[in-house]
Amino acid sequence: MVSQYFDLGTLLLVALVFVSLEGLIPLRSGQKRLRAHWLNDVVFLLVNGVVVKLGLVVALTLVLTALQGAMPAALRAAVAGQPLWLQVIEAFVVADTGFYLAHRAFHASPFLWRFHAIHHSIEEMDWLAGHRVHPVDQILTKTASLAPLFMLGFSEMAIFVWGVAYQWQSVLIHANIRLDFGPLKWVLASPRFHHWHHANEQEAYDKNFAGQLPFLDAIGGTLFMPDRMPSRYGVDEPVPQRYDQQLVYPLRAAAQAAAPAAPSAGEASG
Numbered sequence: 001m002v003s004q005y006f007d008l009g010t011l012l013l014v015a016l017v018f019v020s021l022e023g024l025i026p027l028r029s030g031q032k033r034l035r036a037h038w039l040n041d042v043v044f045l046l047v048n049g050v051v052v053k054l055g056l057v058v059a060l061t062l063v064l065t066a067l068q069g070a071m072p073a074a075l076r077a078a079v080a081g082q083p084l085w086l087q088v089i090e091a092f093v094v095a096d097t098g099f100y101l102a103h104r105a106f107h108a109s110p111f112l113w114r115f116h117a118i119h120h121s122i123e124e125m126d127w128l129a130g131h132r133v134h135p136v137d138q139i140l141t142k143t144a145s146l147a148p149l150f151m152l153g154f155s156e157m158a159i160f161v162w163g164v165a166y167q168w169q170s171v172l173i174h175a176n177i178r179l180d181f182g183p184l185k186w187v188l189a190s191p192r193f194h195h196w197h198h199a200n201e202q203e204a205y206d207k208n209f210a211g212q213l214p215f216l217d218a219i220g221g222t223l224f225m226p227d228r229m230p231s232r233y234g235v236d237e238p239v240p241q242r243y244d245q246q247l248v249y250p251l252r253a254a255a256q257a258a259a260p261a262a263p264s265a266g267e268a269s270g
């Protein structure tokens with residue numbers, strides 16, 4: 001999943017870097033740049049951020065107000081008193097643990113899955129497709145990452161550095177880029193790691209939940225990273241392909257699931 005951009009300049013820089021890399025070292029060289037539904041993902045890129053930012057402020061305010069004082073002041077002071085580099089490393093672990101748990105919950109709960117299915121409807125992976133995330137999914141998952149950082153008292157600079165790294169890594173892991181991390185692939189999430197999360201192959205279902213640190217999946221027993229790449233991506237359920245339809249899809253699907261089943265022809269006649 002992709003973080004929201006701090007400003008237009010960052011967005012343009014991200015676009016420039018990843019469009020260039022996908023041209024220079026493509027993972028799937030046959031994939032069209034203007035692949036199916038690219039325009040819809042541009043809508044996500046430009047519109048979703050506003051909705052997500054507003055929702056994130058509300059969700060974080062609620063959570064942090066409800067849990068105010070839950071963390072001992074001495075612990076917060078000890079965290080904030082550490083060197084910046086150490087805080088940043090710890091922020092990666094804390095935030096991605098929150099992300100891992102929230103992401104796993106989005107796969108485990110049928111209600112939450114309908115929101116997350118929008119992201120998994122990606123059938124051609126690239127830097128742009130990674131932005132296709134339902135606002136509810138994005139808001140809850142980012143709250144799970146950020147709330148522990150604020151509660152534990154990490155410095156603003158440590159959270160900022162983590163946030164920038166998260167933003168770039170989120171785009172990278174979805175991108176159509178052939179980039180091998182070597183032995184680091186077990187430590188930092190790579191395109192190979194996250195492409196397998198999107199694979200529409202039975203053995204890859206519910207694997208690789210981490211956003212940044214694959215070893216969290218090793219600990220959770222959900223790591224799957226064979227040497228080959230997936231043969232196909234996406235989901236089998238009929239997720240619509242337009243932004244407005246994708247926004248309401250989870251609620252419509254939940255309503256349909258809750259509605260009593262129509263009587264079969266046999267029951268109706270009998």
Ligand SMILES: [Zn+2]
Nearest residue numbers: 103107116197
């Ligand atoms: Zn997922």
